[in-house]
Amino acid sequence: MSLRSPIGRVLGLGAAKEGVSHWWSQRVTSVALLLLGLWFVASLLRMANFEYEAVIAWIAGPVNAVLLLLLIATLVYHSLLGVQVVVEDYVHHHGLKIGTMLLLTFAHWAVAALAIFAVLRIAFGAPGGAG
Amino acid sequence: MESSTTRKRPLSPFLTVYRWQYTMALSILHRVTGCALSVGLLLFAYWLVAAASGHDAYQTARDFFAHPVVRILLIGFSFAFFYHLLNGARHMTWDTGQGLERKAARVSGWIVFLGAIVCTALFWLLIMRNAGGAA
Numbered sequence: 001m002s003l004r005s006p007i008g009r010v011l012g013l014g015a016a017k018e019g020v021s022h023w024w025s026q027r028v029t030s031v032a033l034l035l036l037g038l039w040f041v042a043s044l045l046r047m048a049n050f051e052y053e054a055v056i057a058w059i060a061g062p063v064n065a066v067l068l069l070l071l072i073a074t075l076v077y078h079s080l081l082g083v084q085v086v087v088e089d090y091v092h093h094h095g096l097k098i099g100t101m102l103l104l105t106f107a108h109w110a111v112a113a114l115a116i117f118a119v120l121r122i123a124f125g126a127p128g129g130a131g
Numbered sequence: 132m133e134s135s136t137t138r139k140r141p142l143s144p145f146l147t148v149y150r151w152q153y154t155m156a157l158s159i160l161h162r163v164t165g166c167a168l169s170v171g172l173l174l175f176a177y178w179l180v181a182a183a184s185g186h187d188a189y190q191t192a193r194d195f196f197a198h199p200v201v202r203i204l205l206i207g208f209s210f211a212f213f214y215h216l217l218n219g220a221r222h223m224t225w226d227t228g229q230g231l232e233r234k235a236a237r238v239s240g241w242i243v244f245l246g247a248i249v250c251t252a253l254f255w256l257l258i259m260r261n262a263g264g265a266a
Contacts, residue, residue, distance in 0.1 A: 027226065030219050037216055045257050052189045055182050068179075079169040086166060108172075115176040118183035 022081060029078035036071040056122055065123035069116055076112040080105065157240045161218045164211035171208040209254055214247035 002009065013019040047058060058064055083104050091097040149155070174196075181192035195201055221239050224230050230239055 027223065030223060034216060034220065037212070041212075041254065045254070045261065047261070049262050050193065052182070052186050055189070059179070059182060072176075072179075075172060075175075079165075079172055082165045083169055086162060111172055111176045115179050118176070118179035121183040122179075 022084075026078065026081045029074050029081065032070070032074045033078055036067065036074060039067060040071055059119060059122045060125065062123070065119055068119050072112060072115045072119070076108050076115075080108045083108075154237060154240050157218070157244060161215060161222070164215040164218075167208065167211045168215055171211065174205075174208070206251065206255060210247055210251040213250040213254070214243065217243040217246050217250075 011019070016022075043058070043064070048054060059068065084101060087097060087100050087104065091100055146155070178192060178196070181188045196205065221230070221243050224239070225236075230236060
C-alpha cells in the first residue's frame with residue numbers, strides 16, 4: 001500500500017519537489033561530456049603546435065567553434081550540478097549553504113559568459129581577436 | 132527544551148566506522164577530481180579569453196602555462212579529467228544495474244585508476260612530441 005497521493009504519484013516529484021531532474025541532468029551532461037571531452041582531447045593532440053595563429057585558426061573553424069560552445073555550456077552546467085551536491089553534503093548551515101551556492105552559481109555563469117564570448121569573438125574574427 | 136528534531140540522535144554510520152578499502156578512496160577521488168576540474172574551468176576560460184584578446188595576451192598566457200608549477204598543475208588537471216571521465220563511465224554502468232558485485236566493482240576500480248594514469252602519460256607524451264618539447 002502506498003501512502004502517496006495519486007496526484008503525487010503522477011507528478012513523480014517526491015519530497016525534493018524536483019523529482020529526478022537534477023540526477024538526470026547530471027547523466028545527460030555526462031554522456032555529452034564523454035563525447036565532447038574526447039573530441040577536445042583528440043583536437044589538442046591533433047594540433048601541430050599551440051602558437052597563436054594555429055590556435056586562432058582552429059577555434060575559428062565553424063565546426064570547432066560550435067563544438068567548443070557546446071563543450072563550454074555542458075562543462076559549466078555539469079560542474080554547477082556537481083558542486084551543488086558537494087555543497088549540500090558538506091555545508092550544513094542554511095544561510096552559508098545558500099550564500100555559497102549563490103557565489104558558485106555567479107562564478108559559473110561568469111566563466112561561461114567569458115568563455116563563450118571569447119570563442120564567438122575569435123569565430124567572427126573581431127579585430128584584435130584574429131588580427 | 133529539546134524537541135525530537137533538535138535532540139542529538141545517532142546519525143547513519145559515517146566513514147570512520149568502516150574498515151578502509153581502496154574502493155572508498157576511488158569513490159572520494161571522483162568527487163575530488165570533479166571539484167578540481169571545476170577549478171580547472173578557470174584555466175580553460177583563461178586560455179580562450181587570452182586567445183580572443185590578441186597576440187600579446189595569448190603570449191602572456193603561453194608563458195603562464197609553460198611555468199613549471201603550472202605545468203605540474205596541468206598534468207594534475209589532465210589526470211583529474213581522465214579519471215573523472217573513466218570513473219563517470221563506471222558510474223553510468225552501475226546506473227544500468229551492471230557491475231555492482233564486489234568483485235566486478237573492484238576490478239573496474241583498478242581499470243579506471245590505471246587507465247587514467249596511462250591516458251595522462253600518453254596524452255603528455257603525444258603533446259610533447261607534437262610540439263617538439265615546446266608546447
